Amino acid sequence: MTTAKGTPMSLAHIEETALAGFPGYESSCSIDEDAGRAIREVLDRVGDKWSLLVIATLREDRLRFSELLRHIPGISQRMLTLTLRQLERDGLISRTAYAEVPPRVEYELTERGETLIPIAKTIGDWALANHPAIEESRTEYDATHGAAAAARRVVGGVSAST
Secondary structure, three states: OEOOOOOEOOHHHHHHHHHOOOOOHHHHHHHOHHHHHHHHHHHHHHOOOOHHHHHHHOOOOOEEHHHHHHHOOOOOHHHHHHHHHHHHHOOOEEEEEEOOOOOEEEEEEOHHHHOOHHHHHHHHHHHHHHHHHHHHHHHHHHHHHHHHHHHHEOOOOOEOOO
């Protein structure tokens, strides 16, 4: 078996991938462009900076915009608005507007959005467990690669070359 770029793929790699919960991932993306596109689109939505935090915050109850804003440190009103709109568009949350004075709008997870809770928890747990080691690796890398590495870094630890 070969990858999309023609390099051989070992059976051990295939078994490890299957054990990791991605059986046939490589072949699904290299044979069927729609599968790769679907995976990228979904990961683009739930893998952005704020979506999983919004989903996790809504895991137990419906909340108003101001409550979400208060529970998610660092998110701006504009980013929360955009994130909520995209999550609603994707069917992951629902928005209910009440005809009251003052107007009241509440957000809650849909059934589809609720299926992301265990995934969000797993990713969050992994991030918390591995963040110190990642920070250490970054420090070691920067020390080893010097000014060139520092010059490629941008705000948030994301490299301009990636």
